[in-house]
Amino acid sequence: MTSVKPLMMKELPEDERPREKLLAKGPQALSNSELLAILIRTGTANESVMRLAERVLEQFENGGLTALGRLTPREISRVKGIGAAKAVTITAAVELGKRMAMLGAGDKVIIRSPQDAAWLMMPRLRYEPKELFVAIMLSTKNHVLSTPVISVGCLNASIVHPRELFREAINYSAASVILVHNHPSGDPAPSAEDISLTKKLVEAGHLLDISVLDHVIIGDGKYVSLKEKGIL
Secondary structure, three states: OOOOOOOEHHHOOHHHOHHHHHHHHOHHHOOHHHHHHHHHOEOOOOOOHHHHHHHHHHHOOOOOHHHHOOOOHHHHOOOOOOOHHHHHHHHHHHHHHHHHHHHHHHOOOEOOOHHHHHHHHHHHHOOOOOOEEEEEEEOOOOEEEEOOEEEEOOOOOOOOOHHHHHHHHHHOOOOEEEEEEEOOOOOOOOOHHHHHHHHHHHHHHHHHOOEEEEEEEEOOOOEEEOOOOOOO
16 A cells, blocks of 8 residues: 655645745744644645644644643644654744743843742743742842752652752852742642741751742742742
8 A cells, every 4th residue: 555645844835835934034924833834844644734733733722832831742742643753843842942931031130029030930830731849049139040940749848858959059059049839720829838838948948048038839920929928
């Protein structure tokens, strides 16, 4: 039986080729599906790469492009026509976008308020499917030194231990830290566990003379600061 070759980007009419459009007009001129089509590269025997890209976005109609930031390669590859290689390419592109947003936001940034901390970490954390506990390491003048991930998973005292947090703080010679983690549900309201853990870390910081200034919880486009809430 003769196999049918997938439809290639170059087989599209010239005015429908996303690569040529990007070169001629810049990436800003492309739609989400056109940008995704460049990553996917080839369609299937039955549909063009453009239609496949559109269908990937339609598959996640409740989240669209936003949903791709939450999905694993295995979940993306469940879309018919998207194999492991294409799913990995999409995931890698999403992760690069997150990291670029973080680099741009964190370039010589000074944290002056809980909002500053929230907007610094929002691009990285708002779409994460798991809870990530991150520490913003600050100098004596509140310049951001680093934002290492301390733990991954549901927050509790066994996962986020003071020694892990303050080992990183000492490594970066941080004068103070701001705790940040995300709620994948999108609701940043603090849980009893969040508050209990925060108090434990604040106490440990006092012993080491490294101040825990705040704990900011990231939701979907919104945040809660325990300092602003009067909990710290």
